[in-house]
Amino acid sequence: MNETLKTGAHAAWELSAFLGYYSGVWKLGSNSANNILGFHSVGGGSWGNISPTRFRDCIDYVDKTFEIVDVPTAVSTSASKQVALTFDDGFKDFIRNVVPILHEYDAPATVFVVAETLDDPSFTHMSGTENEYLSQQDIERLVDDDLVTIGNHTRTHPFLSECSEDELHDEIIGAKERLEGLFGIDVTQFSYPANDVSDRAAGIVRDSHEIGLTRRGNREFVDPDGNPALVPRVKGEHPSWRVRWELTDLGTNVGQSVQTHLGIESKLG
Numbered sequence: 001m002n003e004t005l006k007t008g009a010h011a012a013w014e015l016s017a018f019l020g021y022y023s024g025v026w027k028l029g030s031n032s033a034n035n036i037l038g039f040h041s042v043g044g045g046s047w048g049n050i051s052p053t054r055f056r057d058c059i060d061y062v063d064k065t066f067e068i069v070d071v072p073t074a075v076s077t078s079a080s081k082q083v084a085l086t087f088d089d090g091f092k093d094f095i096r097n098v099v100p101i102l103h104e105y106d107a108p109a110t111v112f113v114v115a116e117t118l119d120d121p122s123f124t125h126m127s128g129t130e131n132e133y134l135s136q137q138d139i140e141r142l143v144d145d146d147l148v149t150i151g152n153h154t155r156t157h158p159f160l161s162e163c164s165e166d167e168l169h170d171e172i173i174g175a176k177e178r179l180e181g182l183f184g185i186d187v188t189q190f191s192y193p194a195n196d197v198s199d200r201a202a203g204i205v206r207d208s209h210e211i212g213l214t215r216r217g218n219r220e221f222v223d224p225d226g227n228p229a230l231v232p233r234v235k236g237e238h239p240s241w242r243v244r245w246e247l248t249d250l251g252t253n254v255g256q257s258v259q260t261h262l263g264i265e266s267k268l269g
């Protein structure tokens with residue numbers, strides 16, 4: 001499929017998501033599969049930034065509509081729909097703007113840290129955005145917070161598909177060991193930078209972590225019997241109506257159908 005058709009198909013899919021949510025059609029089917037929401041920046045101006053007000057509105061909706069749980073619980077089976085919260089890149093705004101809201105709702109969350117940000121104060125994994133990261137002191141505070149789990153987001157946030165075997169080991173396992181050594185914790189969750197997943201990387205993640213998180217939650221269900229190194233998430237920085245649609249079983253089924261029949265996986269991110 002050429003790029004014009006892909007773009008058109010993507011626009012049609014977004015329109016169906018808009019209409020699907022606001023028409024209320026999602027309420028007609030079952031709504032029991034768990035989901036995981038993925039965020040980046042909340043009020044910090046970094047990648048994927050959304051305002052604290054919008055984040056609170058999202059959490060308020062999820063709290064009233066489903067049940068907010070931690071990631072391992074969301075990956076397991078449940079009697080009713082559960083949703084977990086995750087935050088990539090370890091931005092400073094997590095402790096400033098997210099943690100207070102988590103405590104308002106007694107909502108657990110995982111924040112994924114890039115290990116190099118703790119060793120090199122000048123490090124940034126991307127240019128063109130304001131990137132202020134959690135400090136070692138910040139994470140020490142978070143380790144003592146019962147609602148927060150520290151996850152691994154590699155050592156330097158590379159494209160893992162472009163890494164050699166030795167580089168993959170250092171980026172995935174080396175970063176995990178660095179975080180565990182610094183904070184005296186077990187790091188069991190991993191998030192793939194830029195959703196760049198290769199078979200080699202996924203294999204290392206599966207051998208070294210209990211859970212690995214991708215994106216693709218708008219077209220794949222969280223499957224308790226699936227590959228624990230390839231657990232899908234819904235992007236929390238999408239417009240509110242789209243997030244709500246993608247948290248429904250029907251929304252996921254529609255996205256899955258679009259991917260299967262039109263082959264536009266990369267365009268549905």
